[in-house]
Amino acid sequence: MRRKSGALAVYAAAFLVFLYAPAILLPVFAFNDSKIIAFPLSGFTLEWFRQILGADALHDATLNSLFIAMTTAVLATALGTFAARAATRYKFPAKAGIMGLVMTPLVLPEIIVGVSLLVAILQLGMELSLFTIILGHVLICTPFSAAILGSAFQNLDNSLEEASIDLGRSRFDTFRLITLPLVLPGVLASLLVSFTISLDEFIIAFFLAGNETTLPIYIWGQLRFPQKIPTLMAVGTVLLAASLTLLATAEFLRRSSIRRTGADAAKGLM
Amino acid sequence: MPNSSRFAKWRRSEAFRGLALASPPFLYALTMLAAPLAAVVLFSFWTQDYLTLDRTPTWNNYKTAWTEAIYQALMLRSLKVSALVTAATVILSFPIAYYVSFRVSPRRKTLWIFLITIPFWTSYLMRIFLWKVILGYNGVVNGSLMGLGLIEEPLTFILYNQNAVILTLSHAWAPFAILPIFVALERIDRSLLEASEDLGDGPVRRFFRVTLPLAMPGVLAAAVIVFIPTIGDYVTPRLVGGPNGLLIANMIELQFKKANNAPLGAALAISAMLIVTIISIIFLWLNRRYIRSRA
Numbered sequence: 001m002r003r004k005s006g007a008l009a010v011y012a013a014a015f016l017v018f019l020y021a022p023a024i025l026l027p028v029f030a031f032n033d034s035k036i037i038a039f040p041l042s043g044f045t046l047e048w049f050r051q052i053l054g055a056d057a058l059h060d061a062t063l064n065s066l067f068i069a070m071t072t073a074v075l076a077t078a079l080g081t082f083a084a085r086a087a088t089r090y091k092f093p094a095k096a097g098i099m100g101l102v103m104t105p106l107v108l109p110e111i112i113v114g115v116s117l118l119v120a121i122l123q124l125g126m127e128l129s130l131f132t133i134i135l136g137h138v139l140i141c142t143p144f145s146a147a148i149l150g151s152a153f154q155n156l157d158n159s160l161e162e163a164s165i166d167l168g169r170s171r172f173d174t175f176r177l178i179t180l181p182l183v184l185p186g187v188l189a190s191l192l193v194s195f196t197i198s199l200d201e202f203i204i205a206f207f208l209a210g211n212e213t214t215l216p217i218y219i220w221g222q223l224r225f226p227q228k229i230p231t232l233m234a235v236g237t238v239l240l241a242a243s244l245t246l247l248a249t250a251e252f253l254r255r256s257s258i259r260r261t262g263a264d265a266a267k268g269l270m
Numbered sequence: 271m272p273n274s275s276r277f278a279k280w281r282r283s284e285a286f287r288g289l290a291l292a293s294p295p296f297l298y299a300l301t302m303l304a305a306p307l308a309a310v311v312l313f314s315f316w317t318q319d320y321l322t323l324d325r326t327p328t329w330n331n332y333k334t335a336w337t338e339a340i341y342q343a344l345m346l347r348s349l350k351v352s353a354l355v356t357a358a359t360v361i362l363s364f365p366i367a368y369y370v371s372f373r374v375s376p377r378r379k380t381l382w383i384f385l386i387t388i389p390f391w392t393s394y395l396m397r398i399f400l401w402k403v404i405l406g407y408n409g410v411v412n413g414s415l416m417g418l419g420l421i422e423e424p425l426t427f428i429l430y431n432q433n434a435v436i437l438t439l440s441h442a443w444a445p446f447a448i449l450p451i452f453v454a455l456e457r458i459d460r461s462l463l464e465a466s467e468d469l470g471d472g473p474v475r476r477f478f479r480v481t482l483p484l485a486m487p488g489v490l491a492a493a494v495i496v497f498i499p500t501i502g503d504y505v506t507p508r509l510v511g512g513p514n515g516l517l518i519a520n521m522i523e524l525q526f527k528k529a530n531n532a533p534l535g536a537a538l539a540i541s542a543m544l545i546v547t548i549i550s551i552i553f554l555w556l557n558r559r560y561i562r563s564r565a
Contacts, residue, residue, distance in 0.1 A: 012369045015362070016385065019444060022400035023389040025410070029403070038408045083295040090288025102295045104303060107495060109502025109546075111519050115526060115539050116306035119313050139302045142295055200394055202505065207526065219395045223509070229399075236396035243391035251384065 026240060030233040037229050048234035058235065061218035064130055065199055068214060072137040073195040079138065080145025080190055087146070088153040106143045113139060114207035121208070128210035136204040141194035148193060148254065152186025185253035192250035196243050215239075314536035321530070331537035341521065341538065348501055348518040349545065351432060355439040356497040360489060362440065363447035367488075368481075370448075371455035383452065387445050394442070398509045401438045405429040405510070430512025438506050443499075447492035454488025455481075483561065490557055494550045501546045518542050 029037050033045035052058060083102050086092070105113060117136050121128065156179065164174040180187075202216035209217055219235065222228040280286050314331050317324040335341050370382045389397075404410045405428045412424035428434060458481065466476040504519035511517070518538060525535030 008365060008369045008373055011365050015366045018441065019386065019389045021404055021410075022397045022441070023392040025400050025403060026392060026396060037403050038406070039410060039413050079295040079298055082291050082293075086288050086292035090284050090291065092285040092288030092292065095288065095292075098289075098292050098296045101299045101304065102292075104299065107498050108303075109499045109519075109543065111502035111504065111522060112307070112310075112539055112543050113303070115522065115535065116310040117302065118526065119532065119536060120306035120309045123309055123313075135302055139299070142298070146295070196391065200391075202395055203502070206523075216393070216395055219393065220505075223395065223399055232396065232399075236393045239393050239396075240391065244388065247388075247391055 023240065026233055027237045029230065030237040032230070035227055035230060037233070048230040049238075051231045052234055052238070055231065057213070058215075058218060061213045061215045064212055065215035068130055068133050068137060068205075069195045069198040071134050072141055072198040073191045075134070075138045076141035076145045076194040077149075077187060077190045079142045080149050080194075081187065083142065083146040084149035084153050088150055088156075089158075102146060103143045105140045110140070110201075110203040111207075114204040117204070118207045128208055130209075130212055130214075132208040132210070133205045133214065136208050137198040137201060140201070140204065141197055144193055144197065145190040148190045149183065149186050152183040152254075156182055185256050189250040189254040192246045192253075196246055200239070200243070310536045311540060313533055314540050316533045318531055318533050323533075331534045332541065334534060335537045335541050341518075344516070344518045344521050345538075345542065345545070347432075348542065349549075351435055351439070351507075351517060352497050352500045352546065354436050355443065355500050356493050358436060358440045359443050359447045359496050360451075360492050363444055363492065364451055364485075364489065367448045367451035367455055371452055383449070386448055390442075390445055395505065395509075397442070398438055398506050401434065401441070402429065402510055405434055405437070429510060430515065432511070432515050434510040434512075435507050435515050435517070438510050439500050439503065442506070443496045446495050450491040450495065451485060451488040454485045454491075458484045486557065486561055490554060494554065498546050498550060501542050 028041070030048055031044055031046070032041045033043035033047070034041070079102075083099065087095070087099050092098075113136055117132065117139075118128075121132050121135075126132070160178055160182070161174050164178045165171065169177065200216060202220060205214050206217055206220065213221070215235075219232055222232055315327040315329070317326070317328060317330065335345075366386070370379055370386075374382050392400075402409075406412070407424050407426065407429070409424075409429070411428060412421070415421045416424065428437075462480055462484070463476060466480045471479060501517075502519050504517070504523045507515050507517045507520055519542075522535045522538045522542070525531045525538065529535075
């Protein structure tokens with residue numbers, strides 16, 4: 001199997017360059033001492049990060065986004081736990097249809113999710129607010145949560161729960177004392193992934209936002225002003241660092257979850 | 271009381287427990303997705319005149335969406351762009367998925383998959399904007415090519431047109447194509463490859479007769495996962511598409527927001543979604559038939 005891997009390895013390396021091109025330029029321009037985003041670079045500065053501190057609208061948008069992302073993470077993970085548990089443990093009528101509907105947002109164009117919620121909300125006479133953005137974000141994060149938790153539940157050894165019930169524990173106690181601790185790392189991974197998706201989501205939020213802005217909506221508004229771009233690069237750099245920290249944590253937790261339930265770490269990847 | 275005891279028995283059954291557990295996410299999807307989708311369908315048959323809504327059902331929005339030149343042109347252009355993005359993404363992604371599955375040592379595979387997904391946690395809007403920086407008149411690509419003396423004048427065909435939209439979207443969707451293909455390749459029983467070799471197939475023949483057909487489910491999943499959602503992206507065409515790169519999603523957004531004609535926007539959104547779904551179903555059906563005929 002090792003023959004002719006030369007050309008493929010070169011391709012793989014070139015592909016990584018393509019994948020990383022934008023992500024690498026982000027910090028490069030965030031620290032570049034020029035208002036114009038172009039090469040050659042002119043020097044090192046922390047000015048753009050300093051400007052983040054003084055931008056009140058940015059702070060409001062960030063607080064809104066954090067609130068939305070945290071609420072979304074909790075709600076989506078709760079719904080995802082129900083879905084994953086039902087899908088991995090039980091057989092019931094119309095299972096494929098029910099699970100199919102829950103997972104649909106994964107393959108639906110986001111604009112459809114945004115537009116349909118917008119129409120429904122306006123028809124009901126509700127006001128657009130941060131809350132309406134949360135409704136949309138929970139919808140798109142639940143399938144991710146269900147997928148992550150699905151692999152955690154899948155690897156769970158049923159005999160542990162059966163033993164607990166045989167020994168006289170109630171179903172609820174069994175879930176609380178046996179199941180939950182075993183899948184807890186999966187739950188945390190789902191919280192982190194949902195949080196990260198919600199924090200960066202623009203297409204749906206743009207439709208469902210009322211007068212309040214989220215971080216991506218703020219970025220979208222600022223992209224029109226060339227003099228604001230360097231600060232946006234700094235914001236993007238901070239966001240990237242934060243996302244990577246969160247996701248590395250999520251991945252670490254997911255693996256320790258799989259280890260706890262006694263399966264091979266590489267297996268549950270999808 | 272036979273009825274109540276039967277109910278009590280059913281309540282303890284596996285079917286009841288499963289349904290009870292599945293109901294919160296199901297009800298959420300029903301009220302937040304299925305019902306709103308039905309509302310959009312209803313809405314697309316109404317008429318809006320600035321702020322007043324006329325609820326008399328009419329086909330007019332669909333007539334406009336399907337017959338007026340501008341909407342036809344945008345829809346066709348969107349389908350073309352989505353199809354090209356899908357083709358480019360799947361073709362570019364296959365070798366990398368193949369490399370990770372067949373050439374990377376098992377212990378390093380997770381690391382590679384992680385490496386592939388990391389760039390996608392860069393802010394989505396900033397990532398698209400950075401492609402503008404890379405492809406622009408004074409951008410990274412032109413700067414490097416001129417620096418190397420390969421071109422005299424900056425290339426202008428790489429930004430503010432469809433090529434830029436296709437490139438940016440292919441980049442954005444690459445991991446969504448790589449992962450399903452990788453999973454399909456991982457599932458291939460390696461002894462089948464040895465068998466093919468033992469039967470005298472060369473590497474090329476073996477690839478087309480064994481590896482590719484067995485990887486097809488992953489390739490098809492990748493194609494559909496990329497094709498359907500790209501029709502709904504209005505950000506990429508707006509930022510890198512230039513005046514002639516705008517797509518149907520931009521028009522839907524415009525109708526819902528500035529143009530204040532949400533029913534027409536709804537008709538356009540429903541039409542776009544139906545078209546991509548039908549194309550995907552036909553595509554999957556044809557491929558399934560093809561795979562069966564070869565099996």
